[in-house]
């Protein structure tokens with residue numbers, strides 16, 4: 437099995453668990469306590485030397501003697517090798533931190549699945565009252581229309597309104613500049 441070292445986001449971990457990782461690669465983040473303890477048996481007091489590094493890589497590649505032990509497993513959270521010293525040899529994570537992190541991950545995954553199967557409806561907004569998909573779009577709710585319009589159109593000030601009022605009295609309503617006649621019939 438090929439080994440590579442990356443720290444991994446939770447999403448990526450989930451992807452890998454779902455079999456989306458195309459290569460035979462194990463990704464590593466921080467080793468848990470149990471994994472560190474197990475690795476210490478091999479590197480002992482080598483310190484941060486090239487030998488220690490090489491030994492650790494061999495360990496990750498399962499190339500060291502002793503790891504055929506039935507009690508030696510990969511932690512289901514941090515993915516490093518560790519040795520299960522529990523009585524029944526039935527633990528899956530190398531330490532308490534990893535166990536809890538793993539549980540959190542599973543819960544999250546369940547929530548995500550649930551969300552996928554049973555998506556929450558999107559919150560209704562004022563824009564939903566606008567029937568835009570027909571030839572003559574309209575608002576089905578006036579309050580929504582006004583609220584939406586106010587976001588784009590500044591209301592006129594008093595002076596402008598006065599001015600428009602005067603203009604309307606002279607020329608009539610609308611944009612055409614046709615002077616209204618005295619009798620209202622255009623002559």
Ligand SMILES: [Zn+2]
Nearest residue numbers: 468511514534
């Ligand atoms: Zn672990």
